[in-house]
Amino acid sequence: MTDFGEQAVAEQGGVQIGLTAVIVAVTDDEPRVLVVRRVDHALASTEEGVAREGDALSDDTLEALPYGPFYPGRHRTLDAGLRGWVEEQTQLDLGYVEQLYTFGDRGRDPREQELGARVLSIGYLALAQEAKPAGAGEALWQNWYRYFPWEDWRAGKPEILTQEIEPGLDEWATQADSPAEIRERFSRIDATFGSEEVRWNEDRVLERYELLYEAGIVTEAQRDRGQDMAFSVHSHPMVLDHRRILATAMGRLRGKLKYRPVVFELVPPTFTLFELQKAVEAISGNLLHKQNFRRLVEKSGLVEGTGKYESRTGGRPAETYRYVRDILAERLTAGPRLPVGKR
Amino acid sequence: MTDFGEQAVAEQGGVQIGLTAVIVAVTDDEPRVLVVRRVDHALASTEEGVAREGDALSDDTLEALPYGPFYPGRHRTLDAGLRGWVEEQTQLDLGYVEQLYTFGDRGRDPREQELGARVLSIGYLALAQEAKPAGAGEALWQNWYRYFPWEDWRAGKPEILTQEIEPGLDEWATQADSPAEIRERFSRIDATFGSEEVRWNEDRVLERYELLYEAGIVTEAQRDRGQDMAFSVHSHPMVLDHRRILATAMGRLRGKLKYRPVVFELVPPTFTLFELQKAVEAISGNLLHKQNFRRLVEKSGLVEGTGKYESRTGGRPAETYRYVRDILAERLTAGPRLPVGKR
DNA sequence: GCTCCTTATACTCATATTGAGCATATATTT
DNA sequence: AAATATATGCTCAATATGAGTATAAGGAGC
Numbered sequence: 126m127t128d129f130g131e132q133a134v135a136e137q138g139g140v141q142i143g144l145t146a147v148i149v150a151v152t153d154d155e156p157r158v159l160v161v162r163r164v165d166h167a168l169a170s171t172e173e174g175v176a177r178e179g180d181a182l183s184d185d186t187l188e189a190l191p192y193g194p195f196y197p198g199r200h201r202t203l204d205a206g207l208r209g210w211v212e213e214q215t216q217l218d219l220g221y222v223e224q225l226y227t228f229g230d231r232g233r234d235p236r237e238q239e240l241g242a243r244v245l246s247i248g249y250l251a252l253a254q255e256a257k258p259a260g261a262g263e264a265l266w267q268n269w270y271r272y273f274p275w276e277d278w279r280a281g282k283p284e285i286l287t288q289e290i291e292p293g294l295d296e297w298a299t300q301a302d303s304p305a306e307i308r309e310r311f312s313r314i315d316a317t318f319g320s321e322e323v324r325w326n327e328d329r330v331l332e333r334y335e336l337l338y339e340a341g342i343v344t345e346a347q348r349d350r351g352q353d354m355a356f357s358v359h360s361h362p363m364v365l366d367h368r369r370i371l372a373t374a375m376g377r378l379r380g381k382l383k384y385r386p387v388v389f390e391l392v393p394p395t396f397t398l399f400e401l402q403k404a405v406e407a408i409s410g411n412l413l414h415k416q417n418f419r420r421l422v423e424k425s426g427l428v429e430g431t432g433k434y435e436s437r438t439g440g441r442p443a444e445t446y447r448y449v450r451d452i453l454a455e456r457l458t459a460g461p462r463l464p465v466g467k468r
Numbered sequence: 469m470t471d472f473g474e475q476a477v478a479e480q481g482g483v484q485i486g487l488t489a490v491i492v493a494v495t496d497d498e499p500r501v502l503v504v505r506r507v508d509h510a511l512a513s514t515e516e517g518v519a520r521e522g523d524a525l526s527d528d529t530l531e532a533l534p535y536g537p538f539y540p541g542r543h544r545t546l547d548a549g550l551r552g553w554v555e556e557q558t559q560l561d562l563g564y565v566e567q568l569y570t571f572g573d574r575g576r577d578p579r580e581q582e583l584g585a586r587v588l589s590i591g592y593l594a595l596a597q598e599a600k601p602a603g604a605g606e607a608l609w610q611n612w613y614r615y616f617p618w619e620d621w622r623a624g625k626p627e628i629l630t631q632e633i634e635p636g637l638d639e640w641a642t643q644a645d646s647p648a649e650i651r652e653r654f655s656r657i658d659a660t661f662g663s664e665e666v667r668w669n670e671d672r673v674l675e676r677y678e679l680l681y682e683a684g685i686v687t688e689a690q691r692d693r694g695q696d697m698a699f700s701v702h703s704h705p706m707v708l709d710h711r712r713i714l715a716t717a718m719g720r721l722r723g724k725l726k727y728r729p730v731v732f733e734l735v736p737p738t739f740t741l742f743e744l745q746k747a748v749e750a751i752s753g754n755l756l757h758k759q760n761f762r763r764l765v766e767k768s769g770l771v772e773g774t775g776k777y778e779s780r781t782g783g784r785p786a787e788t789y790r791y792v793r794d795i796l797a798e799r800l801t802a803g804p805r806l807p808v809g810k811r
Numbered sequence: 812g813c814t815c816c817t818t819a820t821a822c823t824c825a826t827a828t829t830g831a832g833c834a835t836a837t838a839t840t841t
Numbered sequence: 842a843a844a845t846a847t848a849t850g851c852t853c854a855a856t857a858t859g860a861g862t863a864t865a866a867g868g869a870g871c
Contacts, residue, residue, distance in 0.1 A: 139540075140483050140484075140485055140538075140540055141483070142483055142588065195483075195572075197482075197483055197574075197585075197586030200574075201573065201574045201575075202572065202573045202574070203570065203572040203573075203588075224569060224570065226567060227546065227567065227570045227590055229538075229545065229546040230544065230545045230546075231540075231543075231544045231545070232544075242540075243540030245485065245546075247570055397848090398848085398849095399847085399848080414829095414830070414831070414832095415847095415848085415849095416831085416832085416848095416849080416850080416851090417829075417830065417831080419848090419849075419850095420829095421829095434838095436837090436838060436839085436847095438838095438846080438847060438848090439838075439839060439840085439845080439846050439847065440837075440838060440839075440845080440846035440847025440848065441836060441837040441838045441839095441846080441847050441848045441849080442837075442838060442847090442848080443847075443848055443849090444848085444849090740819090741819085741820095742818080742819080757858095757859070757860070757861095758818095758819090758820095759820080759821085759822090759860085759861085760858075760859065760860080762819090762820075762821095763858095764858095777867095779818095779866090779867060779868080781817080781818060781819095781867095782816080782817050782818065782867080782868065782869090783816080783817035783818025783819065783866075783867060783868080784817075784818050784819045784820080784865065784866040784867050784868095785818090785819080785866070785867060786818075786819055786820090787819085787820090
């Protein structure tokens with residue numbers, strides 16, 4: 126195998142490492158993500174492209190995930206690097222932190238040319254307990270369905286799917302070159318967006334985003350390809366590939382919810398079972414059957430009642446619970462699948 | 469958020485990106501991983517440490533995963549970079565490729581000092597159809613249980629667990645400072661290695677390795693800390709953090725087996741159901757109930773019989789099947805859990 | 812040919828898990 | 842006190858799972 130030698134060093138040229146964080150919290154029963162919303166001189170080269178996108182967003186809404194460079198001299202580990210600048214800049218105390226993926230496609234960052242270096246970005250998912258207004262005022266918490274309106278099925282199938290996305294995808298599919306290719310495209314649409322036979326799988330956030338990107342009906346695709354906008358789904362784009370990173374985080378978190386007790390990182394220390402359920406629903410984007418959710422959670426042995434009750438909601442008071450951080454019981458949060466269904 | 473500016477560039481210093489590949493195949497019912505086994509000048513600084521390890525391995529068995537530098541000028545994407553040098557050097561045609569994790573702890577690579585650069589390594593998992601002798605002769609296929617003998621439960625609970633690991637871990641736990649810390653350590657041991665209440669979870673390969681590392685009873689831990697070897701589990705170490713990367717790959721693959729049809733990447737185009745089963749068993753490290761496995765696979769709709777039979781095994785001939793690459797059926801390989809049990 | 816051995820495949824059955832809904836309890840509001 | 846709202850308890854049918862038993866279909870030895 127090739128080794129690292131003088132030559133390798135010379136050929137590699139400059140590489141910059143950026144750390145991009147998807148910081149998630151749930152407040153008011155909505156999933157929030159920390160977003161930076163300013164025109165950054167470092168992003169200037171993108172500005173034009175974004176501004177061209179027309180009615181989907183106005184000039185001042187350049188939205189990005191918080192990110193910062195990784196300083197190899199300063200940080201012993203990548204995780205430490207991330208925690209470092211996030212806690213420094215947002216005063217947020219990150220609990221759960223997980224590395225997501227390293228993004229390194231050429232051209233993902235237009236600054237590469239100025240810098241004369243390739244910019245890799247290591248994406249992180251972090252869960253925060255509460256969504257406080259977040260220090261500096263530059264950062265703010267946004268409902269993540271702002272960027273992915275088709276992912277929220279809590280109020281039934283989103284209109285944007287039937288009205289915009291499905292027609293758009295169908296058109297894209299039929300524009301393929303060969304009949305075989307057309308069939309192939311329809312298959313992929315069904316597999317990711319569901320159909321009569323295949324039910325919607327909430328974990329496939331990234332696959333859906335990538336299909337929309339490929340079909341060119343998401344604004345970033347048009348920006349990146351320098352196309353004019355024939356049609357684009359009404360949703361908020363983000364700078365660079367940040368919406369892709371967010372999609373990765375959403376899919377990962379939704380998946381993890383099913384086999385690891387990560388919800389507890391998102392709710393306050395004590396909570397009612399219904400509050401817990403609503404946090405799960407916010408993340409997974411669909412409703413759960415209340416009685417079955419309760420059965421599942423109680424059976425898991427991950428929570429214990431506090432003996433105290435809470436009656437802010439009009440009806441019978443609900444007992445509050447706390448998470449029992451039992452390392453032994455941590456194997457499963459919620460069994461094979463969450464109890465989907467109506468309330 | 470901090471941006472990339474001149475200053476950032478200056479402070480970042482050099483960063484080298486290495487791509488490390490865990491290339492897996494199943495042959496003769498054993499999981500194999502492609503390993504490089506030579507004394508590399510780039511690894512010279514590690515050589516001493518490894519040689520010191522005594523009876524666990526001899527001088528000439530410096531084992532490493534195949535790795536190569538990432539050339540930002542040459543490769544458009546990280547995946548392309550990996551495929552590039554792997555296919556170039558091993559003549560292997562990689563099918564399934566998945567990014568695993570980016571490893572970046574300071575000190576993970578002793579060459580950092582010579583190079584004056586931080587070396588990050590992006591780990592990849594790749595699945596190959598067959599384990600051919602692999603070109604150059606430098607690389608060879610090794611049974612992955614060579615490095616993780618405690619992970620193979622196909623012939624019952626491995627002796628190394630009862631004879632070496634469990635005593636070693638127990639000793640480590642009791643050496644903790646406070647009673648609380650002792651309890652904590654025992655909890656972690658139970659959670660990762662199982663106990664009466666907690667059954668062995670085959671996915672937790674990395675957690676187990678990291679616990680062994682922390683307990684100092686794995687040779688790399690002693691090498692990295694410069695300790696002398698009081699006691700170490702009889703298993704083969706690897707260069708740098710490659711055994712950790714392999715553990716990550718094993719855990720990821722074992723997990724994926726349960727909800728994605730990845731086994732089919734590891735078996736030939738046609739196979740009997742029992743061959744398929746044995747591939748799953750090789751990866752997951754435990755035996756499955758034959759009749760139930762068959763039921764599960766048939767029900768999944770992922771395979772179809774070819775109408776041809778194969779009788780190499782003495783008994784009644786088995787029908788051969790092929791994988792139906794049905795994008796719609798790809799949701800689940802094997803349902804929530806694989807049918808564990810005796811044959 | 813028949814018997815024994817071996818593996819493949821079919822079928823059964825008890826138990827656990829899921830999805831869905833009904834019933835009851837305990838608060839607030841009118 | 843009645844109406845309304847939510848919490849919690851319980852039932853039940855449909856599946857899924859784990860573990861066998863039974864039968865089929867080949868080869869080897871006699």
